[in-house]
Amino acid sequence: MGMKVEQVLHMVGGAGETSYATNSRVQEKAIFETKTMVEEAVREVYKTVLPENMVVADLGCSSGPNTFHVVSEVPLGVESDTGVPLNEGNIYVSETSPPAVVKSYQEQYRRDFTTFLESRFQELGFGGRMVFTLLGRATERVPSEEPCQLWGLLAEALNAMVLEGIRAVIEPVIARNFGEDMLDDLFSRYAKNVARHLLKEKTKYPLFVIALKAKM
Secondary structure, eight states, X not given: OOOXXXXXXXXXXXXXXXXXXXXXXXXXXXXXXXXXXXXXXXHHHHHHHOOSSOOOOOOOOTTSTTOOOSOSSOOTTSXXXXXXXXXXXXSSOOTTOOHHHHHHHHHHHHHHHHHHHHHXXXXXXXXXXXXXXXXXXXSSOSSOHHHHHHHHHHHHHHHHHHHTTOSOOOHHHHHHHHOGGGXXXXXXXXXXXXXXXXXHOOOOOOEEEEEEEOOO
């Protein structure tokens, strides 16, 4: 039986040790840094529209149906005409991904982000505004290390488990497809990979903050 993407592709809910709420310090910092922009957008809407009632919606819940996913579906072009994977050993774009795979992810993201903006525009009221943050990269090179690094470290853990004969070919997605029994082992390996990486360099994640307003 098929599952809707929002039922599978989301962060871990609740407030436990492995929950998104407990492990989202980077996002918390981003919200704090952009607070003044949000407040300014709210003030501008009020001064422009002078509404009797006003609604401010937070669409940043990564453990619920408002989640904005990485991609809506597996990008076209990540397999050859005969069904052979072109991005073998990876679970996302990486340094070893061929140009055709990188282009496929870019085109899929472009379509998804256009749909996202069109959908949010339909939800905005007259004179409404939207402020959102996007994970970026410090260089024009695609793929760059910053956004893809953590996915690469997770792929390393998965590949190691496959080589050891464990059936493992971000938690809700993996649990849905491969079962929950292997999660502790996988994320223990992932944590070691991340710790090893942090000993070599401090990873930084550039953020773009964009404020948009609906046409009057």
